Amino acid sequence: MRNLNNIPDKNPFKVPENYFEEVNRKIISATSGTDQEGKKLPVHNRFRTTFLVAASFAGLILIGYATLHFLRPEKNELQVSEVLHGINPDSLINEIDISSLEENVSPLVLSEGGTGVNKKDIIDYLMLDNIEVNDIYDQL
Amino acid sequence: MKLSKNSIDDNISELLKTDLNKGFRLIVENYSQKLYWHIRRLVILHEDADDALQNTFINVWKSISNFRSESSLYTWLYTIATNEALSIINKRKRNAAVSIDDLGSYFTSSMEGSTWFDGDAAQMKLQNAILHLPEKQRIVFNLKYFDEMTYEQMSKVLKTSEGALKASYHHAVKKIENYIQRD
Numbered sequence: 001m002r003n004l005n006n007i008p009d010k011n012p013f014k015v016p017e018n019y020f021e022e023v024n025r026k027i028i029s030a031t032s033g034t035d036q037e038g039k040k041l042p043v044h045n046r047f048r049t050t051f052l053v054a055a056s057f058a059g060l061i062l063i064g065y066a067t068l069h070f071l072r073p074e075k076n077e078l079q080v081s082e083v084l085h086g087i088n089p090d091s092l093i094n095e096i097d098i099s100s101l102e103e104n105v106s107p108l109v110l111s112e113g114g115t116g117v118n119k120k121d122i123i124d125y126l127m128l129d130n131i132e133v134n135d136i137y138d139q140l
Numbered sequence: 141m142k143l144s145k146n147s148i149d150d151n152i153s154e155l156l157k158t159d160l161n162k163g164f165r166l167i168v169e170n171y172s173q174k175l176y177w178h179i180r181r182l183v184i185l186h187e188d189a190d191d192a193l194q195n196t197f198i199n200v201w202k203s204i205s206n207f208r209s210e211s212s213l214y215t216w217l218y219t220i221a222t223n224e225a226l227s228i229i230n231k232r233k234r235n236a237a238v239s240i241d242d243l244g245s246y247f248t249s250s251m252e253g254s255t256w257f258d259g260d261a262a263q264m265k266l267q268n269a270i271l272h273l274p275e276k277q278r279i280v281f282n283l284k285y286f287d288e289m290t291y292e293q294m295s296k297v298l299k300t301s302e303g304a305l306k307a308s309y310h311h312a313v314k315k316i317e318n319y320i321q322r323d
Contacts, residue, residue, distance in 0.1 A: 020172055031164065
């Protein structure tokens, strides 16, 4: 809306001769070769460092795992006891559901002489763990 | 065929995605004059405008990787340039111990004594009238009257609602007309 019509449209300000060519050159030369915050790099360059770091970590983890796995002595029993450490055996026994045992264990396993384990062994074992005798006989 | 401002901005935005240096060079070539005159009308002195323009482009370069191509390059550049101009004005206020009320007179005397002003009496009067506007109104008037910026674009540059900008421009024009008719 140019309603100040009586005033000439000419720009009253002046600049030195060739000012814009020179200032453009000055700006370009002042910024060229300098880095700007978060300068965008080509995709392969941008992710190369990340890949290298991730690969190094993966390599270290692999070497560490291999070292532990192949060089440490066998101690499976110790591992089991370590796993069971702190767990109350009674609570494990209470978890046993006789009826589900029967469903899941093959009759062959429980038959006399089938596996070298007879009914008496089983009864003795279960009685040691405070399971009701009647329940045991019922199930066998 | 001459490309429109929007087409040039689109080309620059595309180029920035692949080559920052070339994109930046294109920004400097296309915008240095426009931004210079915008700054110059606010700071009046060529030396100050020159400083503010160079600072503007240094800041553009520093933050160019944060520029989102979906934003308007034009309003982004004008925002940075306006901020640089305002920081030069604030520096002048501090250094010259000029009160806000006297700022118009201070700029008027700077303009009258400047080698780089060759306007006639009517232009001098218009500039005087503009210089006596409150700072925000002065920016709004310049952007609308000289840069022919839309209220929508101005709203992005000045972070002000379009309604407030329209009112501000309206008041500025009234004040300028009164100032010019007074003598």
